[in-house]
Amino acid sequence: MTIKEFKLPDLGEGLTESEIVTWRVAEGDTVELNQIIADVETAKAVVELPSPYAGAVKHLHAPAGTVVEVGQPIVSFDIGGEASDAAEAPAKREPNLVGYGAAVEKSGRPARRKRASESTGTSSAAATGDQLASAESNEAPSSGLDQSAAEQAVPIDHPAGSVQSSVERPRSTPPVRKLARNLGVDLSAVEGTGTAGLITRSDVLEHADNASGGTETTTEAATAPAAAQQGSTDREVRTPIKGVRKHTAAAMVKSAFTAPHVTEFLTVDVTPTMELLTTLKESRAFRGYKLTPLTLAAKAVCIAIKRNPSVNSRWDGDNAEIVQMNYVNLGIAAATPRGLTVPNIKDAQNLSLKEISEALTSLTDTARAGKTSPKDLSGGTISITNVGVFGIDAGTPILNPGEAAILALGAVRKMPWEHNGEIALRQVMTLSLSFDHRLVDGEQGSRFLADLGAILAEPGMALTMV
Missing domain, CATH: 2.40.50.100 (RNA polymerase II/Efflux pump adaptor protein, barrel-sandwich hybrid domain)
Structure with a gap:
């Protein structure tokens, strides 16, 4: 032996x-x-x-x-x-x-099937992890965390003839398994009602309810986060600080107390952009592509960076250098059942609008299914957080450590606005740009934000910037 x-x-x-x-x-x-x-x-x-x-x-x-x-x-x-x-x-x-x-x-094991629907976008890359990633239009607030998205992800199947545990692992997702542990539910005794027999959150809660004779235990479990059940009392709930939350907290504290943040705001009439979005959705060339304000904003950021490269740089204190990147790894803040993550689209500056749309869809499906790799979560150079999907107009996002800037997209609202010398009902959005004042001067940050606003106010302006 x-x-x-x-x-x-x-x-x-x-x-x-x-x-x-x-x-x-x-x-x-x-x-x-x-x-x-x-x-x-x-x-x-x-x-x-x-x-x-x-x-x-x-x-x-x-x-x-x-x-x-x-x-x-x-x-x-x-x-x-x-x-x-x-x-x-x-x-x-x-x-x-x-x-x-x-x-x-x-x-050699078959991959999980991706969810057919997409929902990307963001919460502040800095602070909260409770917001749901969504690429839906900023015109309406999100309804909150879509727990079913994670539950519907199909786990990897074991290949035929492979050596497995004596008791085959029930088909479920990590959040559901954690909920089962907290409630003392044996998943092998639960019958899954999800896709291909997947055990869902509701299956676990129903099983726990039946086992307890229908007491209020499961009601409390349904309303409180699964991770918060241990150590809870009638008057307070305690959640262990670990995993994504622990990492996010440490990163945000480091960012807030290392980089001197400056935030600027610009409110823009984006009616032409929204009209362009409608035109593209109806065109044959973009049939089957998911197009949202985030998609166009992501492309606009890449264009504006060419004229204002300082926002795409990092501070190298060890070598006393400012490192300017000639590539754009565009981070998209995404809230998942595990917490806030910011995967990034590699070399986004080289992608067409269609390719950016595909990358956002893939990024979201992967993040929501809990399959984002460490490689996709590292190396970002600038980020976007889409608080507009929650009905928020503006914010002061905190920089991801190592990045020079982060853009927050506000909600698109119909408002009275000056147009051609008259007051008209227009679609308006507020852009919030936070940047590291060590790397980006006020003039540089303002010019980048102005260029971005000009593109979104009149998409044809992009032709003058490339």
Whole structure:
């Protein structure tokens, strides 16, 4: 018998700890090399943890829900017999860690199906994680967090003939599994009513209600966040600060007390942009594409950056340099069931309007399904937060650490406005731009915002800026 310990690896994000969301194996199970054994939550994403050994699971050192430090043993394997060369080789192999569900191509497992609907956009990249990502028109406020979106994501299926746990993991999503743990519900006893038998939040609540004889326990669980159930009282609810919330809080404090923020506002008559949006939606060339004010604003930001590159730079204090990027990794703040994330569209400056639309759709589907990889969450150069979907007119967004600027899009409202020397009912939007005053002077920030406003007020102005 040869016992090998598998210690929680460095996930490549500079993190010191991670939470074990779910074990996909149990003690005594036989596993293959690179078989997914656990879902691990970092500060940015949920990733699948593959086994570095082939053998039997001897001991799980930490139960699901435990926060483990990097380098701490999490599972022991019995690889059998003396440690041969074949058994030693996997020990030197680093786990292939990618965004939750993104390892399917490398592991040979079929990928999850994406949601057909799209909802992107934003909350302030700085502060709140309770807002729902949405790319719907800014003309109406969002109805709030769409929990069903995460519940309808179809989990990865196990391939035929693969070695699995003695008890197959029920089909559900991480938020639903966490709710089940908090309510003491055994998912193996729950019948899923979602797509392909997926266990949904309502299935868990109904099962808990039936088990408790219909008491008010499930009513409270339905109204309070699942993560807040532990340690709650009648007068207050306590939520552990960890995962995405912990990372967001640390990043925002660092940003607020490192970069001197300046915020400027510009209210623009965007009637021509909204008319263009209607025209594009009705055209054959854009049939099947999701087009919203965010789509056009994203393209406008890329155009305005060409004339005002200072907003697309970063402060390198170690080398006493200002680094100006000649590429745009456009971050889109998106609220998910796990909290606020800001994935970015790589090299957005090279994309057409159609390609930006496709990228936003993909970004949203991936984020809402909890499959955004750490790579997509890093390297952003400037961000957009779409508070307009919640009926908000303006705000003072906090910069993502390392970025020079962030734009907040307000709601599009019909208002009396001066037009051609007369008062008319026009569609108006307020743009809020926060920037790092170390990198961007007031003149530079103002010129960028003015160019952006000019494009949205008259899209044809873009032809004069390229």
